[in-house]
Amino acid sequence: MADTIKVAITGPKTGPVTQYADDQFIGAKQAIKDINAKGGVDGKMLEAREYDDAADPRQAVAVANKVVNDGVKFVIGHVTSPATQPASDIYEDEGVIMITPAATSPEITARGYQLTFRTFGLDIAQAQAAGNYIADHAKPKSVAVLHDKQQYGEGLATAVKQTLDAKGVKVAVFEGLTAGDKDFSSIIQKLKQNNVDFVYWGGYHPELGLILRQAQDKGLKARFMAAEACANDSLSQTAQNASEGLLVTVPKAFDADPENKAIVNAIKADGKNPSGPYVFPAYSAVQLIAEGIKAAGSEDTDKVAKAIHEGTFQTPTGALSFDEKGDLKDFRFLVHEWHFGKPKTEVSPQ
Numbered sequence: 001m002a003d004t005i006k007v008a009i010t011g012p013k014t015g016p017v018t019q020y021a022d023d024q025f026i027g028a029k030q031a032i033k034d035i036n037a038k039g040g041v042d043g044k045m046l047e048a049r050e051y052d053d054a055a056d057p058r059q060a061v062a063v064a065n066k067v068v069n070d071g072v073k074f075v076i077g078h079v080t081s082p083a084t085q086p087a088s089d090i091y092e093d094e095g096v097i098m099i100t101p102a103a104t105s106p107e108i109t110a111r112g113y114q115l116t117f118r119t120f121g122l123d124i125a126q127a128q129a130a131g132n133y134i135a136d137h138a139k140p141k142s143v144a145v146l147h148d149k150q151q152y153g154e155g156l157a158t159a160v161k162q163t164l165d166a167k168g169v170k171v172a173v174f175e176g177l178t179a180g181d182k183d184f185s186s187i188i189q190k191l192k193q194n195n196v197d198f199v200y201w202g203g204y205h206p207e208l209g210l211i212l213r214q215a216q217d218k219g220l221k222a223r224f225m226a227a228e229a230c231a232n233d234s235l236s237q238t239a240q241n242a243s244e245g246l247l248v249t250v251p252k253a254f255d256a257d258p259e260n261k262a263i264v265n266a267i268k269a270d271g272k273n274p275s276g277p278y279v280f281p282a283y284s285a286v287q288l289i290a291e292g293i294k295a296a297g298s299e300d301t302d303k304v305a306k307a308i309h310e311g312t313f314q315t316p317t318g319a320l321s322f323d324e325k326g327d328l329k330d331f332r333f334l335v336h337e338w339h340f341g342k343p344k345t346e347v348s349p350q
Contacts, residue, residue, distance in 0.1 A: 003044060003045075004044055004045050004046065004047040005040075005041055005044050005045070005046050005047065005074070005293070005299060006047050006049055006070070006071065006072040006073070006074070007028075007032065007046050007047065007048055007049065007072070007074045007075075007076060007286065007289060008049045008050075008051055008067045008070075008072045008074065008075045008076065008077070009024065009025055009028045009029070009048055009049070009050050009051070009075075009076045009077060009282075010050075010051040010052075010053055010060070010063055010064075010067070010075055010076070010077030010078045010079075010087070011024050011025065011051075011052075011053060011055075011077045011078055011079035011102075012052065012053060012054050012055035012056075012079060012080065012083075013025075013050070013052035013054075014052055014054050015054040015055050015056070016055075016180075016204075016206050017055050017079075017080065017204055017205075017206070017229075019205070019232050019233075019234045019276070020055075020079045020080070020102055020229065020232075020276075020278060021055075021079050022276065023102070023276030023277065023278035023279045023282065024076065024077065024079055024101055024102060024278050024279075024282040025050070025282075026267060026272045026273070026274070026276070026279050026282070027101065027278065027279040027280055027281065027282030027283035027284075027285075027286075028048070028076045028101075028282040028283065028285065028286050029048055030263060030266060030267055030270075030283060031282070031283040031284075031285075031286035031287055032046045032047075032048050032286055033266075034263070034266070035286065035287070035290050041290045041293050041294060042293065042294060046286070046290070049067075049070065049072055051063045051066065051067060051077075053077075053078055053079075053083045053087070055079065055080040055082070055083050056083060057082050057083050057085075057086050059083070060078055060083035060084070060086055060087040061086050061087060061090065063078075063087065064086075064087040064090040064091060064096075065090060067091075067096065068090065068091075068094045068096060072096065073095070073096055073097065073299065073301050074096070074097050074099075074289045074301075074304075075091060075096055075097065075098040075099070076099055076100075076101065076282055076285045076286060076289075077098070077100060077101075077102075078098075078100060078102075078103060079100070079101075079102040079103060079278070080102070080103060080152060081103045081104060081105035081107075081108060081151045081152045081155075082150060082151045082152070083103075084098075084100050084103035084105075084108055085103075085105065085107060085108050085151070088108060088113060088116050091115060091116070092113045092114070092115050092116060095115070095301050095302070096115065096301065097115045097116075097117070097289065097292075097301045097304060097305055097308075098115060098116050098117070099117045099118065099119060099285040099288060099289065100116075100117075100118045100119075100120070100285075101118070101119045101120055101278050101281035101282040101284070101285045102120055102277075102278040102281065102282075103118065103120075103152075104118075104120060104121065104122055104123045104126065104152065104156075104227075104228075105122075105123055105151050105152055105155055106122050106123060106124055106155070107151070107155075109325040109326050109327050110325065112324075112325070113326065114302070114305050114306075114309075114326075115301060115302075115305050116326045117285075117288070117305075117308060117322060117326040117327075118326065118327060118328070119281040119282075119284045119285045119288065119315075119317065119320065119328065120251070120278070120281045120328075120331065121251065121328065121331035121332070121333055122327060122331075123152070123155045123156050123159055123227075124159050125331060125332075125333055126156065126227050126228070126249045126333045127156050127159030127160045127162075127163055128159070128163050129249050129332075129333040129334075129335060129348075130156075130160050130163070130200060130225055130227070130247075130249050130333075130335070131159075131160045131161075131162075131163025131164050131166075131167065131169075132163065132167070132349075133225075133247070133249075133335045133348075133349065134160075134164060134169065134198060134200065134225065135163070135164060135167040135168075135169045136167075136349065137347075137349060138198055138223060138225075138247075140197045140198030140223070141195065141197050142172045142194055142195045142196045142197055142198070143164065143169060143170070143171050143172060143196065143198045143199075143200070144171070144172060144173035144174070144175075144191050144194065144196040144198070144199045144200070144222075145157050145160055145161045145164070145171050145173070145174045145175075145199075145200045145202070146173070146174075146175055146176070146177060146187065146199060146200070146201050146202065146203075146211075147175075147176050147177070147201070147202035147203055148176070148177055148178070148179040148202065148203030148204065148207055149176040149177070149178065149179065150179055150203065152202075152203070152204075152229065153179075153201075153202035153203030153204070154176065154202060155202070156202035156203075156227055157174070157200065157201075157202030157203075158202075160200050160202065161174055172194045172195075172196055173190060173191060173194055173196060175187065175190075177203075177207065179203065179204070179207060180206075180207075181207065182210060183214075184207075184210060184211045184214050184215075185214060185218065187211075188211070188214055188215050188218050188220055189218075191215075191220055191222065192218070192219075192220055196220075196222050197221065197222050197223065198222055198223050198224075198225070199215075199222050199223070199224045199225070200224075200225045200226070201224060201225070201226040201230065202226075202227070203226075203229075203230075204229050204230065205226075205229060205230040205232060205234055205235040205238070206234075206238065208224070208226055208230050208235060208239070209234070209235045209236075209237070209238025209239040209243070210238060210239075211224075212224060212235075212238075212239040212242040212243055212246065213238065213239050213240065213242045215242070216241075216242040223245065223247065224245075224246050224247070225246070225247040225248070225249075226246065226247075226248055226249075227248065227249050228248065228249060228250045228251065228277045228333075230246070230248060231248040231250050231277060231336070231338065231344065232276065232277075235338075236338075236340055236341070239340075240340065241340045243338055243340050244338070244339060244340045245337060245338070245339075246337070246338040247335055247336070247337055247338070247347070248335070248336050248337075248338055248344070249333040249334070249335055249336075250277055250333065250334060250336050250344075251277055251281070251317075251331070251332070251333060251334070252317075252332070252334060253275070254279070254280035254281075254316055254317050255274040255275045255279070255280065257316070259316070260280065260316045263280075263283065263316060267279070280316050280317050281317055283315075283316055283317075284313075284315035284316055284317045284320060287313065287315050287316075288308055288313055288315070288320065289304070291308075291311070291313050292304040292305070292307045292308040292311070295307035295308075295311055308322060309322055309324070309326075318330075334346055334348040335347050335348045335349075336348075
């Protein structure tokens with residue numbers, strides 16, 4: 001038997017969305033450090049193995065195959081939904097447990113896999129929180145819903161539109177833009193022509209940062225809203241003060257929970273930021289693996305997965321229990337207002 005338990009941490013260490021992987025690596029590595037400091041798992045130390053999928057589905061498949069060839073049986077990741085889904089096919093076939101702390105597409109867990117879990121909420125819950133807020137609180141005159149034509153963004157945008165439709169809010173513009181584009185003047189002109197005063201963006205922060213800045217430059221007076229993938233400092237670096245007042249749906253601020261103070265202090269002492277949306281879900285994902293192995297009394301992944309499915313686990317992100325798909329039974333998204341150069345503030349309806 002090996003004297004360590006290898007844990008893969010997989011995500012985009014290169015490419016345009018490395019910020020999301022940074023969160024995951026910070027949380028997962030801190031959890032491994034803390035668990036090992038307390039004696040490991042049944043006397044064995046956890047050993048981190050890091051892999052870069054560049055948020056690319058083809059590279060994610062290559063990474064998944066490498067994880068299998070390296071004899072790793074437990075994976076924290078992947079991060080983006082388009083990379084996570086094809087990787088999970090390989091892990092399920094090869095008996096590897098994957099826990100993603102960030103990928104939110106419902107399709108990932110819709111296939112009945114037994115070795116796939118996530119410690120984050122689904123797009124649909126996030127979209128409902130956004131749609132309800134738009135309809136019940138923002139009450140705009142003319143709404144646009146835009147997306148980047150990718151699995152995460154288009155899925156979110158479609159679900160937001162469905163929520164708005166159900167509430168009788170007409171969406172004036174529903175349109176897909178191309179990820180990686182730099183010039184959004186034509187869509188901004190279309191929004192102005194339709195007198196749009198509220199825009200929901202389904203996608204990642206690089207495009208939204210440019211859209212916000214160009215909308216400000218072109219005099220579009222509209223409130224913007226996006227999901228957790230845009231709630232990061234890289235957005236502010238691109239959009240600057242055009243990011244002020246952006247609404248974002250995010251999980252509870254786990255770093256503000258007094259019970260997590262020791263973890264927060266340890267992360268800060270390491271020169272890292274504990275406040276990213278995926279930091280604590282990644283920490284909890286590692287803890288789930290450790291607790292699952294203990295509960296199963298085995299490193300056999302079928303037995304560990306069964307223990308995770310059947311158990312309730314106390315973690316820094318709360319008491320976690322899972323449905324038959326591997327999704328959390330209870331995960332709430334809050335609405336926050338983003339501020340340029342200052343902490344975000346919660347504006348969720350109470």
